[in-house]
Amino acid sequence: MRVLPFKISKPINSTIIVQEDKALKFYDQLHQHEEIQISLIVRGQGKLVVANTVHGFTDGSLFVIGGNTPHIFQNDLTSESAHMITVFVTPGGLGQDLLKVPELKEVRMFLENCRKGFEVQTDRESIAKTMLKLTKTKQLDTFLHFLKLIQKINSARKLDLIAQLPSKKISNKEGRRLQLVFEYVLHHFSREITLEQVAGLVHMTTPAFCRFFKRHTNKTFFEFLIAFRIAHACQLLAREDRSSIAEIAESSGFNSISNFNRKFKKTKSVSPSQYAREMRFSQVHQI
DNA sequence: CGCGTGCTTTAACCGCCTGG
DNA sequence: CCAGGCGGTTAAAGCACGCG
Structure with missing residues (x-):
């Protein structure tokens, strides 16, 4: 994933990107991108800044960050390396026609709901398992597990990350x-x-x-x-x-x-x- | 040791204004 | 119309003290 001064360019030609970070330090520059981001902290402690808010994270924390929202993960440096699994999804990439399929109502709901971003409060272990699987799948399997992930997240309890949507465009x-x-x-x-x-x-x-x-x-x-x-x-x-x-x-x-x-x-x-x-x-x- | 509070000092920040 | 400078206002910081 190439890094631009403030935005991250669309990675490769796929709608769902799974990224696993294992490092002493997460990428700690404020940035934004159009993709919705689902991030699981497998191991690590630190703070997540989303727009104008600050959220502490620890092992097992799970966040969904809306598209085009500035954010930055900062982990406290320890001897152990931090570990994060992230799923990026381009809302437009799913295709309007596909989303019209009645059976995909839950996906539509998810895309609607996650504009402000939220922290997932319950069912995190089960969701984590699905995310871990996503790191090992390809193509259709990835898509199927993604749907499963959405379903699980939808039914979990959530807490909004930001109070209002980012107001102004940022040059x-x-x-x-x-x-x-x-x-x-x-x-x-x-x-x-x-x-x-x-x-x-x-x-x-x-x-x-x-x-x-x-x-x-x-x-x-x-x-x-x-x-x-x-x-x-x-x-x-x-x-x-x-x-x-x-x-x-x-x-x-x-x-x-x-x-x-x-x-x-x-x-x-x-x-x-x-x-x-x-x-x-x-x-x-x-x- | 941890916490609250009233008082004084300090500097953050808001409104108004100017120039580009 | 927007960005930036100036100065006054007000909220934050710091201090002292008292209480559990």
């Missing part, structure tokens, strides 16, 4: 700017970041940058940055061997604990320690 130049900004946040969120720094990074003045960022994300830069930091803190809090709240706050980029508590409560409606307790509880009762 290549602007996309490149956004790439730089998101990349910077991904790598420097644990230390102090000022508007001046990021604005300078993309050669803009601070107010110009603020408007640019808001126009494309419907969020202020700091709203996004804080969301990212909180998402990171959540992952640290969910760990069995978590460090102290103060340490987590600091490594998530918060200079003062009081501010961290305030921001955490505001976004999660529970205090950090409560959140950690609840996560532990649900992990124990999941299996």
Whole structure:
């Protein structure tokens, strides 16, 4: 799959592309493409940014990302390599006539529903099995298993990834700017970041940058940055061997604990320690 | 140690404006 | 019409303190 500055070109001449990534690091550049993307994290921990939202992922996480939605997977670096299976599907590639077939109603539904993208919350093991099979099939078999996959995903419980569809079209130049900004946040969120720094990074003045960022994300830069930091803190809090709240706050980029508590409560409606307790509880009762 | 809160300081960002 | 600069406003950050 060739990588363009901001878009990924249509790969080869097929409608359903299955890609398996095993690497220390996922492709960590903001990008978008017309294909709908179904991604299973087999192994790995990190964060997924979709448009203006941040989502933590861990082993077994499963996401469906709508077409033409900017996104980026970033995994935390460990000694073990991360593993992801992705299915790309070009909606137009299925053909309007084929989709009219009454028996393919479920596929139509899926294509309709996944515009905003969602995280799959249930039936993930069964869906994972189907995706694993998809890595080993060809041609018609791939298509059949794809249908099975759609069916399973349709009946699972889901959680929307983004609140509203991306509003404005993004030019290549602007996309490149956004790439730089998101990349910077991904790598420097644990230390102090000022508007001046990021604005300078993309050669803009601070107010110009603020408007640019808001126009494309419907969020202020700091709203996004804080969301990212909180998402990171959540992952640290969910760990069995978590460090102290103060340490987590600091490594998530918060200079003062009081501010961290305030921001955490505001976004999660529970205090950090409560959140950690609840996560532990649900992990124990999941299996 | 973890959390909330009121007060002060700081800087993010919004509206208004100009020039291209 | 759009991008960018300027300055004032306001929300975020930081600090101190108190409470369980």
